[in-house]
Amino acid sequence: MRSLVARMLSRLAIEPRIDVVFPDGTLQTVGHGNAPRLRMRIVDTPTELKLALNPELALGEAVMDGRVVVEQGSLYDLLDALVAAVHKARPQGWGRTLESLRTAVRRFHQHNTPALAKRNVAHHYDLKSDFFKLFLDPDMQYSCAYFATPGLTLAEAQLAKKRHIMGKLDLQPGQRVLDIGCGWGGMALSIAGDTGASVTGITLSEEQLAIAQERGKASGLPVEFRLQDYRYLTESFDRIVSVGMFEHVGVGYYRDYFRKVRELMTDDGVALIHTIGRSSPPGATNPFIAKYIFPGGYIPAMSEMAAAIEKEGLVVTDVEVLRIHYAETLKHWRENFLQRRKEAVAMYDERFARMWEFYLAASEASFRHDDLVVFQFQLAKKLDGLPITRSYIEQREKEFGQKPAAAAKVAAPEPA
Incomplete structure (x- = not known):
């Protein structure tokens, strides 16, 4: 799953650089710019899978559960960089499919008696x-x-x-x-x-x-x-x-x-x-x-x-x-x-x-x-x-x- 997460992040024009530490201890740097780097750690392999398949939900849950940890910079710094980059990129591939499915069924989820x-x-x-x-x-x-x-x-x-x-x-x-x-x-x-x-x-x-x-x-x-x-x-x-x-x-x-x-x-x-x-x-x-x-x-x-x-x-x-x-x-x-x-x-x-x-x-x-x-x-x-x-x-x-x-x-x- 590391390759999927790494590939997903590498496609984003992230600024500043983010050092991503994977469960096996390997590190990959994504992004560019001269601002101070950020560092995040993915604690376990199941979290990698969830981040690859449904990042919008999985990232928040992983932070809640302590399975994604920001080790350098703040949580806001990390999310600010990611949201800005994702907005510029817009959903692609599986992400676009997920968004289309959610839009199609939104009325069902907002049944509001x-x-x-x-x-x-x-x-x-x-x-x-x-x-x-x-x-x-x-x-x-x-x-x-x-x-x-x-x-x-x-x-x-x-x-x-x-x-x-x-x-x-x-x-x-x-x-x-x-x-x-x-x-x-x-x-x-x-x-x-x-x-x-x-x-x-x-x-x-x-x-x-x-x-x-x-x-x-x-x-x-x-x-x-x-x-x-x-x-x-x-x-x-x-x-x-x-x-x-x-x-x-x-x-x-x-x-x-x-x-x-x-x-x-x-x-x-x-x-x-x-x-x-x-x-x-x-x-x-x-x-x-x-x-x-x-x-x-x-x-x-x-x-x-x-x-x-x-x-x-x-x-x-x-x-x-x-x-x-x-x-x-x-x-x-x-x-x-x-x-x-x-x-x-x-x-x-x-x-x-x-x-x-x-x-x-x-x-x-x-x-x-x-x-x-x-x-x-x-x-x-x-x-x-x-x-x-x-x-x-x-x-x-x-x-x-x-x-x-x-x-x-x-x-x-x-x-x-």
Whole structure:
């Protein structure tokens, strides 16, 4: 298998050089460039076979199990070099066949009944909230931040993200707002505190709901948080916001989702859908992410979203593509996680910590080098539901920026 792994790596334009140590102790150097070399060790022969046959899944699993070890440089350095090289090369041979098969069956893997949706959400979002507090900002924003100006801290960029979205929604006092996938409640609390609107936040995570309700009660703001699937809502809202939830809808449910959004909006209503997206044609979910991080998840192509929106009679009033912002967000999360990694091990175990380090590092590299971006779709029922130029967005953001941040902080985690 060494010849297959070596051949696979040698076909990539890897920079910097990587010294690969095989189980029998032989060493092969791949790549080029003058930057400091990296060194990785493949511990055993079965791991070589898995890496040759299904590298996208096998590399993450091998890191988790300690069967691929980075001996020089960091795990992020290794993944950054590999992701950049693979993106330039694009799949060939068996890799292309695997990708085609995954794309062909993606609808089957994203069957998303309400019961399955709750189970998939629980797999990730019902992890201990104290774990997420190790690396998120104090407001617990678990989605792409907005680095509007250079040098922003993570907390500042997350606040900028919220205000950017609030500006696009052109929120007014007294409006009713729905937050689909409200997480720990930060967006809803900011909207209610900064605009005077009343907000209903829904989530399928019991862990997140408990904290959101606690924060809402403590704030005294007009917010309500529920454990509810969006498909069962029957009320009417002036504004709808959904941040980082659409990735969990499932390809076969896009039209259902946008049909429901339309049904829930008032005639002059506006929705803002913020989701990870791909700048390439439709594809498949990375197998490591699907198995260990976000079961049932899928990153949409713009063409997939636009087609569903059009067919459900909504007007696309604005689209923005955020590039690199998520890479910078993930860099902050990864660095925060590494600083408190021992606490993550104490909460779970070493294998779990390796899994999360791999996930954060690989995701950062993918948003930096691959085809991953973030879409913000602004939708309305009517052409004249919003001002006809974009200047109001910046104006409203400035208005919100003149007010103190409204959202309450989440308590720091207890020492492990």
